[in-house]
Amino acid sequence: MKPEDLKRIALLQAMDDTALARLATVLEPREFADGQRVFQEGDPGDGMYFIVSGAVRIEKQTGAGAGVHKTLAILEAGDYFGEMTLFDQQSRSASAAASGVTHTLRLSTAAFGALHSGAGQAGLSVLFAMIRTAGDRIRRLNAQVVVYDEIGKAIGESKTLDQLLDVVLRQLSHATQADWGLVVLRSQFSDRLEVRGTVNLALTAGQQEEVTSGKAFLAPALRETQGRLVADLAAEEPFRSCGRLGFETSPLLLMPVSVADQVLGLIVLGGRQPGQFTLNDLNLARGVARQAAQAILNARHREEEQARARHGRQFVRF
Secondary structure (H helix, E strand, O other): OOHHHHHHOHHHOOOOHHHHHHHHOOOEEEEEOOOOEEEOOOOOOOEEEEEEEEEEEEEEEOOOOOOOEEEEEEEEOOOEEOOOHHHHOOOOOOEEEEEEEEEEEEEEHHHHHHHHHHOHHHHHHHHHHHHHHHHHHHHHHHHHHHHHHHHHHHHHHOOOHHHHHHHHHHHHHHHHOOOEEEEEEEOOOOOOEEEEEEEOOOOOHHHHHHHHOOOOOHHHHOOOOOOEEEOOOOOOOOOOOOOOOOOOOOOEEEEEEEEOOEEEEEEEEEOOOOOOOOHHHHHHHHHHHHHHHHHHHHHHHHHHHHHHHHHHHHHHHO
């Protein structure tokens, strides 16, 4: 890769031309097929990677059994990963896998050491750039920890389903910096939807009726089992051919709430700035939806039991 092309990588944009030219001589191009492992958790650390195109999932093995992983982050073109091995020479603490065909540039530990000792400015430039961008990653991790902690408490402490859903929606809206949010659930007794929570969104009576009927973007969104980032409703299928409800904005983050193959409802987050939502926001919403889904079923079961008990008492009084 030409030194000037390295400017497309955010981490390297502040480096001067001399440092970039030195760095370009030691970077190794590596291409990975969709799903291919870049490295496995526990592998010896041998260098860091810059993403030129495609995306990479950073995954951690869970205690649920061999081959079961939790996605910690999704990194896109211009980002980097595996950098800790340059400093601690420890084995990999997580796995990295390509999401789609992915092109990377590898900076080996040995090459970084040579840069630092023989061309100090280039090595220091990479080091300082990582320090500058580490703050964003730490803030994102902190936000995720808070979201999961608050939702975990709400699952244990909320007395009603609406209280639980309010915490879920508000925490996700705050963590993703959404401008507005909506959560709908399928009725237990029909195909209609129920609006069970909103943030910074006031629906008219007409909009409320169309939402409960599952019209416009809601219909295809409820069929997206893995969720979807929609950058432009007017340009992306199947959404551009849908009707409009009047409150939609671009971009949208759409995350179904489901247990097994049963779709319970949908979390909708809306923004006003292009690129406002990222794959990491989608990954966070997916984790929260998975965490909340069983709690929703449990809360509905409690509501049913309470309704039966009230009906029984009324029958006895009669």
